[in-house]
Amino acid sequence: MIQPQMPETKNWRFHRDVEQLGWLTIDTPGPVNTLSREAIAELELLVERFEQLARSNELAGIILLSGKDSGFIAGADISEFDAMSDFSVLPDALRRTHALLARIEQLTIPVVAGIHGFCLGGGLELALACHYRVAVNDDKTRIGFPEVGLGIFPGFGGTGRSIRQVGPVDAMQIMLTGKMLRAGAARGLNLVDKLVRHRDMLRWEARKAVLQKRRSSEAPFHKRAMAMGPLRGYVANKMREQARKKARQEHYPAPFALIDLFERHGDDWQAMIAGEVDAFVPLMGSSAATNLRRVFFASEGLKKQGTKGVRFARVHVIGAGVMGGDIAAWCALRGMSVTLQDLDMERIKPALDRAKKLFRKRLKKKHEVDAAVMRLEADATGKGVGRADVIIEAVVEKLEVKQAIFGGLEDQLKPGAILATNTSSIELERIAEKLKQPERLIGLHFFNPVAQLPLVEVIRSSFNTDAEIGKGAAFALAIGKSPVVVKSAPGFLVNRVLMPYMLGAVERVERGESPELLDAAAVAFGMPMGPIELMDTVGLDVGKSVATELGHAVPEGSRFDRLVKDGKLGRKTGEGFYKWVDGKAQKGETPAHADLAGLGRELVKPLVDMTEVVVAEGVVANEQLADIGVIMGTGFAPFLGGPLKARQDGRV
Numbered sequence: 040m041i042q043p044q045m046p047e048t049k050n051w052r053f054h055r056d057v058e059q060l061g062w063l064t065i066d067t068p069g070p071v072n073t074l075s076r077e078a079i080a081e082l083e084l085l086v087e088r089f090e091q092l093a094r095s096n097e098l099a100g101i102i103l104l105s106g107k108d109s110g111f112i113a114g115a116d117i118s119e120f121d122a123m124s125d126f127s128v129l130p131d132a133l134r135r136t137h138a139l140l141a142r143i144e145q146l147t148i149p150v151v152a153g154i155h156g157f158c159l160g161g162g163l164e165l166a167l168a169c170h171y172r173v174a175v176n177d178d179k180t181r182i183g184f185p186e187v188g189l190g191i192f193p194g195f196g197g198t199g200r201s202i203r204q205v206g207p208v209d210a211m212q213i214m215l216t217g218k219m220l221r222a223g224a225a226r227g228l229n230l231v232d233k234l235v236r237h238r239d240m241l242r243w244e245a246r247k248a249v250l251q252k253r254r255s256s257e258a259p260f261h262k263r264a265m266a267m268g269p270l271r272g273y274v275a276n277k278m279r280e281q282a283r284k285k286a287r288q289e290h291y292p293a294p295f296a297l298i299d300l301f302e303r304h305g306d307d308w309q310a311m312i313a314g315e316v317d318a319f320v321p322l323m324g325s326s327a328a329t330n331l332r333r334v335f336f337a338s339e340g341l342k343k344q345g346t347k348g349v350r351f352a353r354v355h356v357i358g359a360g361v362m363g364g365d366i367a368a369w370c371a372l373r374g375m376s377v378t379l380q381d382l383d384m385e386r387i388k389p390a391l392d393r394a395k396k397l398f399r400k401r402l403k404k405k406h407e408v409d410a411a412v413m414r415l416e417a418d419a420t421g422k423g424v425g426r427a428d429v430i431i432e433a434v435v436e437k438l439e440v441k442q443a444i445f446g447g448l449e450d451q452l453k454p455g456a457i458l459a460t461n462t463s464s465i466e467l468e469r470i471a472e473k474l475k476q477p478e479r480l481i482g483l484h485f486f487n488p489v490a491q492l493p494l495v496e497v498i499r500s501s502f503n504t505d506a507e508i509g510k511g512a513a514f515a516l517a518i519g520k521s522p523v524v525v526k527s528a529p530g531f532l533v534n535r536v537l538m539p540y541m542l543g544a545v546e547r548v549e550r551g552e553s554p555e556l557l558d559a560a561a562v563a564f565g566m567p568m569g570p571i572e573l574m575d576t577v578g579l580d581v582g583k584s585v586a587t588e589l590g591h592a593v594p595e596g597s598r599f600d601r602l603v604k605d606g607k608l609g610r611k612t613g614e615g616f617y618k619w620v621d622g623k624a625q626k627g628e629t630p631a632h633a634d635l636a637g638l639g640r641e642l643v644k645p646l647v648d649m650t651e652v653v654v655a656e657g658v659v660a661n662e663q664l665a666d667i668g669v670i671m672g673t674g675f676a677p678f679l680g681g682p683l684k685a686r687q688d689g690r691v
């Protein structure tokens with residue numbers, strides 16, 4: 040078979056087989072495939088050649104596959120976005136890509152995409168320009184538009200093509216939530232046309248699709264009808280209502296800009312694509328998008344802190360209270376075999392019951408739930424210690440108790456096992472000082488609720504070396520958490536910066552200011568929850584003890600002090616600064632205020648000041664790490680890029 044003359048490309052491979060099928064493989068430099076400007080320019084040259092070959096009947100069809108195990112395509116190349124944001128570059132670049140995808144769609148020969156692993160953003164937009172999509176139905180396949188998380192929306196024609204393919208309501212839902220769908224769900228929505236069980240069946244199925252000239256069907260009329268006539272305005276308003284519940288337009292403009300675009304053109308997919316450019320360009324260079332990109336790369340950077348190649352299979356947790364029990368459950372959920380130790384079965388059982396609830400919620404299939412239940416074992420005698428790769432202590436915050444526990448463990452440990460404490464308040468050096476090898480003890484500080492908060496502070500004592508810390512970070516990554524390495528110092532990073540912010544707000548309440556107003560102001564600034572509601576959520580007893588430990592003792596006779604003494608500890612007891620019903624704070628009217636966001640800035644200032652102090656003291660290695668740690672640990676406004684970035688930008 041004589042191969043046609045093809046352009047030289049760095050990101051694509053092409054060959055034609057005896058059936059005149061063209062096999063196009065994307066394999067860009069780096070661990071995942073991305074659509075860089077170079078990859079797109081090369082695809083333009085290839086498509087020109089495909090058009091010629093199709094005209095001369097030398098090509099029966101094209102099958103687009105990925106040459107990487109990691110997946111299909113992870114989207115446009117985000118590292119180019121800062122440079123691309125330039126108004127003099129971006130509109131042309133977008134129109135050029137639109138034209139390219141339209142040419143692929145208009146090829147007279149069938150073009151089929153074979154998808155495994157991640158198919159995201161621009162990758163999905165390319166797949167949607169193909170005539171038919173086959174995807175592997177396994178656990179790794181994830182299909183979606185994560186763009187909103189980057190402060191933009193799909194810009195390579197994905198807005199119009201997804202609406203054409205799955206209908207306006209589902210398409211908008213996918214784009215507005217950024218949710219990544221599994222293969223079955225994507226098939227259910229008609230985002231892909233055919234599923235195969237294994238990756239090695241992709242080529243065969245895609246080949247059949249080309250030879251049979253299969254074409255995907257568009258969304259049925261009853262779905263498209265939702266964008267027709269006056270109904271579209273109604274649907275758009277509903278979407279705005281939903282979007283407002285999740286984010287404010289002034290903080291995250293992208294979802295609202297997408298809904299506006301839908302309202303203008305949602306019944307005409309081509310007009311939607313044409314309108315994409317003007318709506319997209321201002322978003323890409325916005326400060327929200329620039330900061331969200333920074334957050335993306337900073338959180339990617341966290342993955343580099345873990346030592347590569349270390350494997351963890353068994354975890355032993357000591358202490359079956361809320362933290363210990365939930366850490367154990369989380370580890371089991373993420374595939375570890377876990378032994379959970381406490382004095383007796385009575386103390387362990389509630390943790391196992393909570394774990395079951397978590398497994399049922401997170402793992403949809405019964406056999407997966409059963410397997411997770413099997414992986415979590417009660418261990419009143421501590422027989423799991425000698426086998427464990429990681430041992431995490433999460434008992435009461437008492438130095439002597441912790442010292443006694445670690446002292447008793449040291450001789451039973453497997454060589455190389457991680458020895459960790461979840462302490463939030465005791466200096467690591469003091470816990471470690473009686474150990475024969477004090478360098479072995481690190482801190483792994485989880486946050487409550489463990490299943491929801493992504494951050495784990497990996498605490499480094501003065502005894503530790505890089506080896507223990509790298510391993511600790513690798514473990515956090517292995518259980519799907521984001522590690523931030525922090526020096527052992529009171530309050531570490533997150534509690535240290537949160538306390539002055541929360542106590543500052545409490546002080547204002549003591550002086551008679553409205554908790555509702557303060558909370559609303561912090562939310563208007565961009566915090567996920569106000570400081571008073573947060574104090575109630577954390578628990579006033581916990582807040583008081585952390586405050587005391589950080590040298591801000593709660594004044595005797597203050598309202599805070601009285602609430603603690605009366606056992607009104609916040610959400611968990613049904614009353615704190617607020618009354619709580621069914622897990623919701625019962626708030627009164629918020630008094631009017633002329634500059635809510637300005638008040639929010641004032642409230643947040645102590646948090647930002649303290650983040651600066653923490654960096655200056657070397658508790659975290661650099662500003663970027665502090666920013667991402669505070670975002671992950673406190674929910675601090677990601678669209679501002681973190682407290683220090685916000686200060687640099689004069690936003691606080």
Ligand code: 3H9
Nearest residue numbers: 073113114115116117118157159160161185193194195339
């Ligand atoms: C888009 O497509 C917009 C268009 O509609 C229009 C544009 C005009 N770009 O996370 P990993 C890097 S927006 C550049 O460790 P995993 C990543 O930084 C895009 N780089 O793997 C890391 O680099 P390094 C929409 C990217 O298996 C390396 O690849 N897409 C990109 O844990 C390995 O990544 C997204 O938002 C990218 N698009 O997770 C998806 N993707 O090794 C963004 C990855 O130097 N990506 N890298 O640190 C992800 O969410 C995860 O990477 C993914 C894999 C889930 C795919």
